[in-house]
Amino acid sequence: MQKIIKKRTGNKGGRPKAELKRNTHLTVMCNIIEKKIIQSNAKSARTNVSVYLRELGLNGRVRMVVKTLPKEVLQITGMLNHMAANLNQIAKKRNKGEDLNALDRALLNQEVRAIQEVVKDVKFYLV
Structure with a gap:
């Protein structure tokens, strides 16, 4: 008895690949107090530290998106x-x-x- 193997064609699903992958690291030296302040600011901007610092470095400011529900x-x-x-x-x-x-x-x-x-x-x- 022969087994029929179907090859999957087309979209496999999952998360789409990024057009421009961020794979380069940038290290920032700071003391523990500065680190906590940066983390706190990122949290108040509702983003992670990496996105917060990238936005701040590229644009000079961080856009805060506030979502409020009734x-x-x-x-x-x-x-x-x-x-x-x-x-x-x-x-x-x-x-x-x-x-x-x-x-x-x-x-x-x-x-x-x-x-x-x-x-x-x-x-x-x-x-």
Whole structure:
């Protein structure tokens, strides 16, 4: 019996290759206090030290991108993450072949009602 081997053609997926790869190192000498200040400034600019120093060296300043979401959106996101964790626990139990007890069924019904409330909140927010 012959095995048929298919060769993959086209895109293999994954992260695309960078056009200009950054592969040269530049070392900066500083004391521990200066290092902490640079790290703190990079963190406040919401970037890493390498990007922070490169931007500062090439442009003389660092662009700060501030992303803010409304409080309601953050609350809904937190609620959805909590629900997802609960549903994942129930799914694991069901995939092991275990039946749901009365407490699990009650929690599941509570999650369903909470999801329905989130959907209402999202619709209200969008309208």
